[in-house]
Amino acid sequence: MKTTLAIAMVAALLSASALAADKYPPLGPLPPAPIPKDNPQSADKIALGKQLFWDNRLSGDGSMPCVSCHLPGLGWGDGGQISRGYPGTKHWRNSQTVINSAYYNKLFWEGSVTSLEGQAPSAAEGGVAGNGDPSVMEMRLRFIPEYVASFNKVFGSPWPRMNDAYRAIASYERTVISETSKVPFDRYMKGDKKALNASQLAGMKLFNGKAGCIQCHNTPLASDQKFYDTGLPDFPGFKDDPLYQVTHRWEHYQKGVDEPRYRNADMDYGLFYVTKNPKDIGKFRTPSLREVKYTAPYMHNGVFKTLQEVVDFYDQGGGKGSNKTALLRPLKLTAQDKKDLVAFMEALSMTEPLIHEDPKLPGDYQPLPAPVK
Amino acid sequence: MPAVKPGNAVMIELGKYFFFDTRLSGDWGVACATCHDPQKGWGDGQALSTGYPSMEYFRNSPTVLNAKYRQRFLWDGRLDGSDAGTLVRDMLTETHTMNMDSRLMQERLQQVPEYDALWKKWRKDDINGMRVFNVIGEFIRSLETINAPFDKFAKGDSAAISAEAKAGYDLFKGKAGCVTCHNGPIGSDGNLYNTGVPEHPEVLKNPLRTITMLRHYATSGMPNYMNFRTDVGAYAITKKTPDIGKFQTAQLRDLKYTAPYMHNGTLATLDDVVAFYNQGGGKGSVLKPLNLSAPEQKSLVAFLLTLSGDPINVKDPGQPDMQVRTFGKN
Numbered sequence: 001m002k003t004t005l006a007i008a009m010v011a012a013l014l015s016a017s018a019l020a021a022d023k024y025p026p027l028g029p030l031p032p033a034p035i036p037k038d039n040p041q042s043a044d045k046i047a048l049g050k051q052l053f054w055d056n057r058l059s060g061d062g063s064m065p066c067v068s069c070h071l072p073g074l075g076w077g078d079g080g081q082i083s084r085g086y087p088g089t090k091h092w093r094n095s096q097t098v099i100n101s102a103y104y105n106k107l108f109w110e111g112s113v114t115s116l117e118g119q120a121p122s123a124a125e126g127g128v129a130g131n132g133d134p135s136v137m138e139m140r141l142r143f144i145p146e147y148v149a150s151f152n153k154v155f156g157s158p159w160p161r162m163n164d165a166y167r168a169i170a171s172y173e174r175t176v177i178s179e180t181s182k183v184p185f186d187r188y189m190k191g192d193k194k195a196l197n198a199s200q201l202a203g204m205k206l207f208n209g210k211a212g213c214i215q216c217h218n219t220p221l222a223s224d225q226k227f228y229d230t231g232l233p234d235f236p237g238f239k240d241d242p243l244y245q246v247t248h249r250w251e252h253y254q255k256g257v258d259e260p261r262y263r264n265a266d267m268d269y270g271l272f273y274v275t276k277n278p279k280d281i282g283k284f285r286t287p288s289l290r291e292v293k294y295t296a297p298y299m300h301n302g303v304f305k306t307l308q309e310v311v312d313f314y315d316q317g318g319g320k321g322s323n324k325t326a327l328l329r330p331l332k333l334t335a336q337d338k339k340d341l342v343a344f345m346e347a348l349s350m351t352e353p354l355i356h357e358d359p360k361l362p363g364d365y366q367p368l369p370a371p372v373k
Numbered sequence: 374m375p376a377v378k379p380g381n382a383v384m385i386e387l388g389k390y391f392f393f394d395t396r397l398s399g400d401w402g403v404a405c406a407t408c409h410d411p412q413k414g415w416g417d418g419q420a421l422s423t424g425y426p427s428m429e430y431f432r433n434s435p436t437v438l439n440a441k442y443r444q445r446f447l448w449d450g451r452l453d454g455s456d457a458g459t460l461v462r463d464m465l466t467e468t469h470t471m472n473m474d475s476r477l478m479q480e481r482l483q484q485v486p487e488y489d490a491l492w493k494k495w496r497k498d499d500i501n502g503m504r505v506f507n508v509i510g511e512f513i514r515s516l517e518t519i520n521a522p523f524d525k526f527a528k529g530d531s532a533a534i535s536a537e538a539k540a541g542y543d544l545f546k547g548k549a550g551c552v553t554c555h556n557g558p559i560g561s562d563g564n565l566y567n568t569g570v571p572e573h574p575e576v577l578k579n580p581l582r583t584i585t586m587l588r589h590y591a592t593s594g595m596p597n598y599m600n601f602r603t604d605v606g607a608y609a610i611t612k613k614t615p616d617i618g619k620f621q622t623a624q625l626r627d628l629k630y631t632a633p634y635m636h637n638g639t640l641a642t643l644d645d646v647v648a649f650y651n652q653g654g655g656k657g658s659v660l661k662p663l664n665l666s667a668p669e670q671k672s673l674v675a676f677l678l679t680l681s682g683d684p685i686n687v688k689d690p691g692q693p694d695m696q697v698r699t700f701g702k703n
Binding site: 057060061062063086087088089127128131132133135136138139140142143159238239240241242243245246247249250253254262263264265266364365366367368371 | 396398399400401402425426427428468469472474476477480481483484577578580581583584585587588591592599600601602695696697698700701702703
């Protein structure tokens with residue numbers, strides 16, 4: 001032990017980058033996704049979940065299936081700064097990618113739910129998202145014979161149940177995972193030393209060292225799954241668009257903030273909505289950096305269009321915020337440093353986008369068969 | 374009809390705006406007035422109501438006229454007629470009618486300066502929750518039959534209705550026995566009866582309608598709801614077997630404008646309705662055949678029409694726009 005510690009200390013003295021890299025769980029090749037014991041994977045369940053993910057009948061007025069804000073061709077987000085939201089509303093945050101969401105222990109930007117099984121209903125039923133009533137969505141499924149058969153096969157119930165629909169969707173989402181054989185960084189870590197070019201290798205060194213990205217973007221997911229205030233600029237729509245203002249106030253009410261904060265709300269409070277601790281105002285969960293090549297725009301409010309802009313923001317030491325993390329400080333990166341960092345981040349993405357073809361959906365609603373015992 | 378204290382004028386004015394405003398539905402697809410159209414007798418003119426986009430309903434959209442005289446609301450009589458606000462809340466928030474999150478509705482309305490200004494004439498607080506429902510309720514309660522020939526007749530103008538209608542009135546009170554259930558100022562005792570109105574075949578033929586029916590059963594806590602294939606009426610609420618197929622006595626006011634008739638619109642004309650009761654109603658009916666002659670049936674219809682007044686035309690006041698508010702000062 002003593003020897004190990006001594007060596008570590010010497011290494012730390014020798015190199016600042018080594019210090020950073022040793023202190024935090026390192027990046028590494030992506031392991032298989034964790035599967036919860038109470039919702040095991042099966043081929044039938046995954047296939048059912050994929051259909052449900054695409055099926056517009058799982059939304060209030062038949063216009064907002066999961067896939068409408070999580071499109072494979074747009075990095076499994078919706079490509080907009082702010083997610084489009086249910087008709088008649090505007091959402092208030094950026095639609096996150098589904099890719100690798102299986103690895104998160106908390107979902108949504110403020111970490112308000114702890115499983116994909118919990119995320120799906122919040123999205124399908126939320127007033128500014130799917131706005132579906134679970135009782136009517138469940139009844140719709142029962143009038144589609146292919147679904148009745150599939151739910152029966154997968155879950156053993158005589159009729160489809162909404163909770164099972166969410167379990168199937170979660171199972172499907174656990175298959176939306178980076179293919180590591182196509183991720184240069186993962187290939188490099190598994191021994192293919194030619195998988196990263198010189199710029200990307202230089203970027204990796206900066207990432208682990210001088211730029212300090214590893215402080216938060218660590219572990220194979222490139223996220224510590226913790227919450228920070230980086231002082232991001234606010235989304236301007238809250239100031240100049242009536243529909244964004246409606247959603248902004250509604251979210252404050254929904255999330256149970258006190259009246260003065262509801263009345264004076266002038267920002268997205270982030271983690272505060274969950275903890276109600278003023279020290280958590282403005283904190284958001286570190287997003288994974290995997291597949292960022294395909295998931296622009298960036299941040300919880302999509303304020304940055306390119307990775308270059310993101311790197312510039314951190315190079316300045318982030319922005320202003322009452323709880324801004326002390327981990328951020330000006331980095332004094334050179335133009336080449338920034339290029340290298342972006343090149344390395346792109347090496348955490350597949351060389352071609354992860355696309356799933358549209359599934360074949362069950363047909364139209366059918367009249368119910370005769371009553372069953 | 375008896376005189377009733379007039380409602381709060383500001384509430385009624387606001388309620389009129391809200392009644393026609395599509396932003397009171399989840400996706401702005403429908404307003405109250407979509408299924409309660411002043412031009413269609415404040416119903417929608419269809420046998421079965423359409424409901425929220427992507428859905429179709431399983432019962433007829435009734436007129437909202439004379440709400441203040443109703444003892445119960447909805448065909449299965451599940452809501453108290455003295456509380457129009459709760460009726461409005463149900464219609465706005467139910468997924469198959471307007472699918473509106475009520476808090477989101479409140480935030481939308483607050484974004485409209487004209488609404489805020491009107492509200493402030495009435496109250497100092499924000500546009501809020503149950504009061505929005507009550508405001509629309511107050512508007513509905515302001516709508517009532519006016520200048521019905523029968524009312525003039527009842528006040529002493531014997532020339533206000535024809536001899537045929539007078540004969541019909543006698544039958545109504547006597548041989549035909551209508552008055553047993555159809556009594557009071559709007560011709561409804563507010564009670565629940567099974568008169569054996571046939572099922573509308575469309576409810577089972579069109580899965581979208583069966584979906585809203587069985588979903589209504591499920592959320593009403595009805596046991597074994599997946600195995601019902603008929604409209605059980607009040608039973609879904611009471612869960613008492615004798616209540617299967619019972620519906621509230623419909624009012625007889627403004628029938629001239631509110632065809633088709635019955636809880637599922639299966640009877641297209643008043644002639645059909647009278648013929649239906651003349652045969653003692655349908656399967657499971659508590660009624661007996663009446664043996665009315667053809668002229669008697671005709672005179673009953675003539676009488677029923679005297680209970681209708683002038684058309685109540687209220688114009689859509691238009692939808693004032695949402696405006697930006699000062700951010701952080703609400």
